[in-house]
Amino acid sequence: MCHRYPGLARVDDDGKLRLLFVNEEMEKVGSHGRVKCGDCHEGLEKIPHEIKEGGVNCTKECHVQEPSTSKKFSHKPIQDILDKSVHGKIGWDGKPTVHPEDLPTCKSCHENPLYRPLAFYKLVRPGLSERAVGKCRACHEKDEFIKTFYMHVSGRLNKSRAPEEVIQVCGSCHEDQGLIKRHKLKNAVFTYKETFHGKGVSTGSERLPDCTDCHVREGKSTHTILSQHDPQSSIHKANRFKTCSQTDCHPKAAENLANFKVHLDPHDQESIIEKYVIWFFIILTAATLLIFFGLLFLEQVRFLFPDAALRKERRNDDGK
Numbered sequence: 001m002c003h004r005y006p007g008l009a010r011v012d013d014d015g016k017l018r019l020l021f022v023n024e025e026m027e028k029v030g031s032h033g034r035v036k037c038g039d040c041h042e043g044l045e046k047i048p049h050e051i052k053e054g055g056v057n058c059t060k061e062c063h064v065q066e067p068s069t070s071k072k073f074s075h076k077p078i079q080d081i082l083d084k085s086v087h088g089k090i091g092w093d094g095k096p097t098v099h100p101e102d103l104p105t106c107k108s109c110h111e112n113p114l115y116r117p118l119a120f121y122k123l124v125r126p127g128l129s130e131r132a133v134g135k136c137r138a139c140h141e142k143d144e145f146i147k148t149f150y151m152h153v154s155g156r157l158n159k160s161r162a163p164e165e166v167i168q169v170c171g172s173c174h175e176d177q178g179l180i181k182r183h184k185l186k187n188a189v190f191t192y193k194e195t196f197h198g199k200g201v202s203t204g205s206e207r208l209p210d211c212t213d214c215h216v217r218e219g220k221s222t223h224t225i226l227s228q229h230d231p232q233s234s235i236h237k238a239n240r241f242k243t244c245s246q247t248d249c250h251p252k253a254a255e256n257l258a259n260f261k262v263h264l265d266p267h268d269q270e271s272i273i274e275k276y277v278i279w280f281f282i283i284l285t286a287a288t289l290l291i292f293f294g295l296l297f298l299e300q301v302r303f304l305f306p307d308a309a310l311r312k313e314r315r316n317d318d319g320k
């Protein structure tokens with residue numbers, strides 16, 4: 001009744017303006033469209049609301065039932081996976097992580113997600129296929145039912161974020177110089193962007209791998225990101241080739257592909273050969289362009305001044 005008004009806002013104790021408006025249309029089509037406000041937000045019974053410190057807890061049970069077991073639904077299983085991953089408070093070696101305040105929570109990586117459904121009819125592409133939905137209408141009557149379930153399923157058959165968005169999320173921490181130093185990590189985002197994978201993704205391709213394609217084992221939840229020293233990890237030395245040769249990636253590759261440096265830092269002593277190869281190609285490209293433009297320039301000169309000559313030809317008076 002209140003939050004649907006776009007002007008609803010207030011200045012909080014720190015003097016910051018907080019928007020309290022909720023766009024109903026967006027809320028309804030999002031993945032949480034059927035979850036009640038009070039299932040996530042506690043303390044709404046009174047006005048002004050008594051909102052708890054720390055905000056919404058994503059592992060709380062809600063009124064939705066998981067239909068295959070009829071259990072009350074909750075995201076707690078994802079929290080359990082997260083706790084056992086490299087982003088949990090205990091490291092792969094059983095020691096507690098230093099600076100646990102740097103670790104991500106659900107809300108560091110997620111906003112209220114929207115479906116990004118796939119259209120299947122003649123082409124597989126993002127979006128809703130009206131032709132496919134037309135088939136459901138042959139048997140089911142209610143459009144809301146049809147669209148909800150079509151999106152529910154097809155939205156999960158592809159990534160719910162484009163690769164560039166995933167890189168942005170991981171980069172919010174893995175590009176942070178302070179965090180990198182505190183945890184003795186490489187600058188994974190910069191080095192990724194230096195390679196073919198990163199450059200391809202920056203042109204908008206969705207075929208190339210983003211961070212989660214390599215760091216999550218096939219068939220596991222996206223949240224199972226493990227340290228490279230953990231034998232279970234998709235990027236552990238023993239598992240790397242299997243990760244590279246997934247059906248969607250390099251199924252026919254030779255085993256030594258796994259030695260490819262996917263986080264290449266050309267300023268690193270380790271990558272001295274790569275550094276010279278990069279310089280070789282920069283010089284080659286520059287030289288080729290220079291020669292090319294030089295020729296183009298000379299051709300233009302000839303075109304504009306067909307009679308121009310550096311030296312005047314000597315002619316006899318009788319024209320011979």
Ligand code: HEC
Nearest residue numbers: 003018019020021022027032035036037040041054055056
């Ligand atoms: C799936 C869980 C979920 C549902 C359902 C949900 N919210 Fe939220 N809402 C959140 C989260 C998470 C935040 C971010 C702040 C936080 O963690 O408390 C938030 C933030 C807000 C804010 C901003 C609060 C502030 O302090 O700036 C408002 C207002 C709000 N929600 C209203 C609503 C209303 C109204 C509904 C029902 C139509 C609703 N929410 C349903 C999870 C939810």
Ligand code: HEC
Nearest residue numbers: 086097102103104108169170173183211212215225227228
């Ligand atoms: C809120 C900050 C934050 C976000 C967001 C984040 N990470 Fe991390 N990540 C960390 C911290 C902190 C560590 C170091 C943990 C430690 O020292 O044990 C880490 C460690 C890692 C490691 C382990 C490196 C190793 O082998 O030791 C990988 C891999 C990783 N993150 C991948 C990702 C990916 C992929 C994403 C995006 C889906 C991501 N991270 C998002 C904070 C973050």
Ligand code: HEC
Nearest residue numbers: 058075078079082104105106109159160161166212221222
């Ligand atoms: C390090 C960042 C990160 C953290 C922390 C994180 N998620 Fe995710 N989550 C992702 C990414 C990336 C995806 C994959 C989106 C896609 O399909 O492209 C994802 C996917 C999901 C999905 C869809 C199912 C799936 O596995 O693809 C759910 C549900 C989800 N997250 C819930 C949560 C909850 C609940 C938490 C907290 C307990 C959480 N996430 C913590 C990054 C994160």
Ligand code: HEC
Nearest residue numbers: 132133135136137138139140145146147148149150151153
């Ligand atoms: C040929 C007729 C037909 C078509 C076409 C059809 N359905 Fe159904 N659908 C049914 C029938 C009949 C049931 C009940 C079947 C049962 O319970 O075993 C059903 C069940 C379902 C259910 C499970 C509902 C529940 O509560 O158990 C969903 C979800 C669903 N259909 C979605 C769709 C979607 C989305 C499409 C289009 C992509 C579609 N259906 C196309 C006939 C059809």
Ligand code: HEC
Nearest residue numbers: 167170174185186188189192209210211214228235262263
């Ligand atoms: C093509 C596969 C691939 C992609 C894409 C990829 N990684 Fe990696 N990542 C690896 C491999 C293999 C290693 C271990 C070898 C190394 O450190 O280069 C690694 C190592 C790491 C490490 C640990 C580095 C350290 O300090 O030891 C982090 C953190 C990391 N990746 C994060 C990311 C993030 C963030 C992204 C997305 C921007 C990403 N990775 C994209 C394969 C990949």
